[in-house]
């Protein structure tokens with residue numbers, strides 16, 4: 221197998237899931253897949269429509285954001301991916317979408333509260349919204365700073381990147397990650413569904429009640445506890 225072929229293919233297949241799942245339009249969003257031994261990742265080229273993508277067009281970038289291989293320019297979000305790979309030491313994939321409901325929560329600068337068991341099946345925490353960029357950050361290295369905004373938001377709430385594989389970036393859109401690029405895309409789809417349900421919940425009842433802590437715990441444990449299918453792996 222040619223060098224980096226595995227991550228090129230993984231990134232390509234994961235990117236192609238985004239329009240299929242209705243998580244992006246046109247050229248919005250991007251997915252990357254990492255080879256942690258080589259400290260590189262394959263990412264969608266910038267501005268290329270999904271129906272014109274191929275595994276060969278994926279750009280290989282190192283964890284400092286330098287292009288290693290590829291004829292096209294890597295996604296404009298590359299430095300955010302690079303910062304996350306460097307700091308979240310066990311992840312193998314990252315997805316960024318502009319999916320409608322999750323992005324609307326990000327634009328509203330709001331964490332998504334745990335309103336129901338769908339949310340609790342995936343995480344016991346509210347989905348955090350990282351603070352929007354300061355003027356200095358916008359003038360500086362914006363995409364690089366976005367990575368640090370994500371890291372700071374989790375740190376502030378004392379949540380690890382392993383417990384929370386999804387985040388909203390204030391005024392921007394969601395980023396999700398996971399052990400693989402496929403899992404990162406799965407998390408983007410779950411986040412969009414949770415965001416939509418939370419929005420509709422508040423539209424029906426503005427003062428909707430949060431799910432009780434005991435139920436949050438019960439639902440999460442059922443899916444992720446030691447006796448669950450996932451907990452055993």
Ligand SMILES: O=C(CO)[C@@H](O)[C@H](O)COP(=O)(O)O
Nearest residue numbers: 247248249250266267295296
């Ligand atoms: O966040 C943004 C724009 O707000 C980007 O995700 C674009 O939606 C896609 O950019 P490229 O990956 O094509 O550079």
